[in-house]
Amino acid sequence: MVSGDASKMIVLIGLMGSGKTTVGRALAERLNLVFRDSDEAVEKTAKTSVREIFEIQGEEVFRNLESEALVELCAANSAIVLAVAGGAIISQLNRDLLRKNAQCIVWLDAPTPTLISRTGRGKHRPLLDGDPVGSLNKMRLDREPLYQQLATHHLVTQSLSIVDVVDQIISLCSLENSSSR
Numbered sequence: 594m595v596s597g598d599a600s601k602m603i604v605l606i607g608l609m610g611s612g613k614t615t616v617g618r619a620l621a622e623r624l625n626l627v628f629r630d631s632d633e634a635v636e637k638t639a640k641t642s643v644r645e646i647f648e649i650q651g652e653e654v655f656r657n658l659e660s661e662a663l664v665e666l667c668a669a670n671s672a673i674v675l676a677v678a679g680g681a682i683i684s685q686l687n688r689d690l691l692r693k694n695a696q697c698i699v700w701l702d703a704p705t706p707t708l709i710s711r712t713g714r715g716k717h718r719p720l721l722d723g724d725p726v727g728s729l730n731k732m733r734l735d736r737e738p739l740y741q742q743l744a745t746h747h748l749v750t751q752s753l754s755i756v757d758v759v760d761q762i763i764s765l766c767s768l769e770n771s772s773s774r
């Protein structure tokens with residue numbers, strides 16, 4: 594059960610390219626809250642890039658660092674906006690942690706061609722090397738039930754501007770008064 598406690602985090606989940614980081618930054622700015630991104634937290638702790646962690650230490654090490662980063666971000670116990678990297682929700686422990694610490698969890702979604710056009714510039718996405726369409730389609734199949742189960746709200750974004758998405762999140766999660774916190 595996600596708590597409606599306004600002192601808790603506003604969490605964005607979704608596949609790579611769904612706009613979590615871009616929207617998260619804009620949302621945090623609008624609400625005058627701190628923005629954090631789980632990939633950035635991992636890179637800061639590991640002092641290297643997500644791509645290098647995957648290439649040198651492997652995905653398992655990355656997933657452990659990701660879980661540790663989420664524990665640390667949640668321990669801050671404050672109303673930040675948190676963009677959670679696409680694969681973090683595979684872990685049941687991570688899902689439980691997010692549920693416990695979020696006031697709302699918004700699943701940002703878009704069709705695969707939209708995700709592809711948005712991920713073109715991302716260097717931190719080694720899982721999309723080779724066959725990005727095939728990989729994203731497979732991830733969608735594997736992860737959709739988990740996003741669905743975890744999210745308090747589902748937002749399909751491909752025809753919306755960033756401002757529209759921010760407005761919709763504020764409305765869906767009743768965050769209108771957050772800026773005066």
Ligand code: S3P
Pocket residue numbers: 607608609610613614632643677678679680681715717718719720
């Ligand atoms: C991943 C998503 C990426 C990054 C890594 C793995 C995934 O983050 O953590 O490449 O498994 O979906 P974004 O969702 O922020 O692109």
